[in-house]
Amino acid sequence: MTRSELIAQIKQKKSFLCVGLDTDLTKIPEHLLDEEDPIFTFNKAIIEATSDLCVAYKPNIAFYECYGLKGWESLQRTATILPKDCFSIADAKRGDIGNTSKMYAKAFFDPQVSGFDFDSITIAPYMGKDSVTPFFEFKDKWAIVLALTSNEGSADFQNIENAEGVQLFEQVLEKVNSWGSIENTMYVVGATRGEAFLKIREHAPDHFLLVPGVGAQGGSLSDVCQYGMNKDCGLLVNSTRNIIYASKGTDFAEQARIEAQKLQKEMQIELEKAGIC
Amino acid sequence: MTRSELIAQIKQKKSFLCVGLDTDLTKIPEHLLDEEDPIFTFNKAIIEATSDLCVAYKPNIAFYECYGLKGWESLQRTATILPKDCFSIADAKRGDIGNTSKMYAKAFFDPQVSGFDFDSITIAPYMGKDSVTPFFEFKDKWAIVLALTSNEGSADFQNIENAEGVQLFEQVLEKVNSWGSIENTMYVVGATRGEAFLKIREHAPDHFLLVPGVGAQGGSLSDVCQYGMNKDCGLLVNSTRNIIYASKGTDFAEQARIEAQKLQKEMQIELEKAGIC
Numbered sequence: 001m002t003r004s005e006l007i008a009q010i011k012q013k014k015s016f017l018c019v020g021l022d023t024d025l026t027k028i029p030e031h032l033l034d035e036e037d038p039i040f041t042f043n044k045a046i047i048e049a050t051s052d053l054c055v056a057y058k059p060n061i062a063f064y065e066c067y068g069l070k071g072w073e074s075l076q077r078t079a080t081i082l083p084k085d086c087f088s089i090a091d092a093k094r095g096d097i098g099n100t101s102k103m104y105a106k107a108f109f110d111p112q113v114s115g116f117d118f119d120s121i122t123i124a125p126y127m128g129k130d131s132v133t134p135f136f137e138f139k140d141k142w143a144i145v146l147a148l149t150s151n152e153g154s155a156d157f158q159n160i161e162n163a164e165g166v167q168l169f170e171q172v173l174e175k176v177n178s179w180g181s182i183e184n185t186m187y188v189v190g191a192t193r194g195e196a197f198l199k200i201r202e203h204a205p206d207h208f209l210l211v212p213g214v215g216a217q218g219g220s221l222s223d224v225c226q227y228g229m230n231k232d233c234g235l236l237v238n239s240t241r242n243i244i245y246a247s248k249g250t251d252f253a254e255q256a257r258i259e260a261q262k263l264q265k266e267m268q269i270e271l272e273k274a275g276i277c
Numbered sequence: 278m279t280r281s282e283l284i285a286q287i288k289q290k291k292s293f294l295c296v297g298l299d300t301d302l303t304k305i306p307e308h309l310l311d312e313e314d315p316i317f318t319f320n321k322a323i324i325e326a327t328s329d330l331c332v333a334y335k336p337n338i339a340f341y342e343c344y345g346l347k348g349w350e351s352l353q354r355t356a357t358i359l360p361k362d363c364f365s366i367a368d369a370k371r372g373d374i375g376n377t378s379k380m381y382a383k384a385f386f387d388p389q390v391s392g393f394d395f396d397s398i399t400i401a402p403y404m405g406k407d408s409v410t411p412f413f414e415f416k417d418k419w420a421i422v423l424a425l426t427s428n429e430g431s432a433d434f435q436n437i438e439n440a441e442g443v444q445l446f447e448q449v450l451e452k453v454n455s456w457g458s459i460e461n462t463m464y465v466v467g468a469t470r471g472e473a474f475l476k477i478r479e480h481a482p483d484h485f486l487l488v489p490g491v492g493a494q495g496g497s498l499s500d501v502c503q504y505g506m507n508k509d510c511g512l513l514v515n516s517t518r519n520i521i522y523a524s525k526g527t528d529f530a531e532q533a534r535i536e537a538q539k540l541q542k543e544m545q546i547e548l549e550k551a552g553i554c
Contacts, residue, residue: 060377060380062373062380062381063377065380065381065384066380066383066384066387067390068349068353068390068391068393069349069392072345072346072349073346093373093401093404096337096370097430100337100339101339103301103337103339103340103343106343107339107343107345113344114343114344114348116345124370124372124403124404125403125433126402126403126423126434127401127423127431127435128429128430128433129430129433130428131430132430146404149404150374151374151375151404151405151407152375153374153404153407153408153409156402157445157448157449157452158404158405160437161440163439163440165440168434171434172434
């Protein structure tokens with residue numbers, strides 16, 4: 001999916017919601033556990049209940065990989081039903097030396113080789129340029145590079161300052177900016193600290209940002225929009241637990257829709273306030 | 278495998294060789310491509326030809342993941358034939374927020390859940406403490422954390438200095454040292470710059486180091502030993518291309534053995550020089 005197609009989806013759906021598909025067998029409704037592929041059955045119901053309210057889906061690959069072969073089967077089935085009008089994110093946080101990152105790119109971007117055709121993959125930048133650039137070699141595919149994450153440990157390294165007072169995540173933004181473009185690069189920026197977006201936007205005013213941490217992890221949507229939105233929206237705000245685990249009953253998909261709808265409405269207000277739709 | 282078991286293997290085999298199983302369908306002998314599972318058939322022959330000469334095997338997960346479900350099947354078959362007396366490394370470079378890293382730990386360490394029972398996994402440290410520590414919760418399992426890698430892009434971030442002149446990789450060593458112990462933590466240190474080991478050993482004198490980059494990538498084994506060996510050896514030196522792609526003919530396993538033997542002999546000399554065996 002291209003940048004302009006993504007922006008068109010955001011305007012049409014009046015939403016910049018990304019639904020996280022971190023499907024955990026210990027958290028989904030018990031009645032699904034008798035199904036042949038409970039993870040896929042759950043995902044299918046969630047997708048059908050939310051696809052008109054969101055513009056992206058983000059399966060976190062760890063939640064599939066942990067079940068070995070069976071998990072990869074569930075992921076493959078899920079990938080085939082991701083709606084074409086939604087941006088798909090393989091949240092895999094991969095990254096290796098150049099020739100190996102190429103293999104990871106094929107794993108998620110080349111359906112002829114791997115069976116997967118995601119629009120994007122999340123990337124850990126620690127290994128530098130040749131670990132990131134192979135993901136840019138695929139047309140209309142995106143690398144979503146970790147910049148400032150929302151977890152407790154993010155400060156351990158990401159906030160380290162160099163002699164000029166520039167933090168590591170800022171240096172990641174600057175360097176990755178010079179390797180890719182706003183047409184193939186996004187950044188992961190956690191929502192737990194709204195004001196952090198000011199600094200991000202100094203370095204990446206036009207990029208799309210993938211924003212986890214709204215809701216269950218404590219971030220506020222209005223803060224994110226106040227400090228992080230740009231003229232094209234420039235945000236994909238992810239919500240997982242609040243939506244997909246809204247109920248453990250047979251009404252889980254219905255309740256997921258209600259939660260997604262709440263967020264979509266808040267997002268619509270923000271988009272209208274900013275004159276985007 | 279425990280630290281003392283690993284040291285015992287090194288002394289017994291007079292080797293600290295790790296064979297990389299980065300099995301690429303475009304590089305293995307053509308006559309294998311007619312097999313039902315060429316990757317597994319290749320790996321099996323390589324393992325049988327080298328298992329008395331090395332103490333570790335390291336499949337790079339990207340080389341399996343890129344073939345989707347079929348690749349994961351090849352990896353699973355390969356994992357079942359890794360010899361019990363060899364340390365197994367899932368070279369996956371994973372890392373995510375705490376509850377997700379737990380899933381990755383299960384993916385490689387918990388055979389009940391995933392079918393895999395590797396001794397160790399490589400970890401990217403960018404996301405900090407909670408992305409690393411879940412891997413320590415499994416008994417006799419290891420996190421092998423990226424410190425100073427051997428690729429071109431390693432300098433982009435790993436060598437960034439803070440105001441006190443301490444480089445990022447040094448800060449990774451110091452912080453990760455405080456989260457784990459020499460019984461469950463190793464570091465990836467590239468071999469391309471032998472003297473870099475001096476600085477590594479200042480921060481991690483007793484840890485085992487996983488050392489890629491000897492051979493095809495240009496690092497010298499004697500440099501690595503001069504600057505990096507400690508009283509317990511403290512090194513697992515990886516070789517991949519020189520060994521597994523020594524020949525594209527039907528003699529590939531035989532030639533792999535010859536190359537592995539050369540390295541084992543060099544290693545024996547180094548171990549004897551250091552009085553370790």
